[in-house]
Amino acid sequence: MSAKSLFFKFSTLTDPRDPKKTTHILAEIMFISVCAILCGADDWNSIRWFAVMKEKCFRMHLKLPGGIPVAITFNRLFSAIDPNEFRQIFIQWIRDVIGGLEQDA
Secondary structure: OOOOHHHHOOOOOOOOHHHOOOOOOOHHHHHHHHHHHHHOOOOHHHHHHHHHHHHHHHHHHOOOOOOOOOOOHHHHHHHHHOOOHHHHHHHHHHHHHHHHHHHHO
C-alpha cells in the first residue's frame, strides 16, 4: 500500500473552502494530518510540529504551494469538512491496507 493511495483517497474529499481563499491543497493537509496522528500527534500544534520536522520528506512527495500549514489551518479545515465523508474515506483506506496485507501473507 503506497502513500499515493492515501493521498488519492483524500483527493476525493469535498473541499468546503472558497477556492479563491485557499493556499494549501486539501489532500495534502489531510495526508500530513494522518501521518502526524499515526506517529503520535494529538493536537493541532503537534501536527504542525510534526509537519515542520518532516518538511523535507513531505516536499519530496507533495507540492505544498503554501508551505506547511499553521496549526489553526489544520483546526479550521477539520472543523469544516464533513466528518462522515472523512470517516468513509479513512475506513476505505484502512480496508485497502488490510486487504494488501492479506495478499502479501
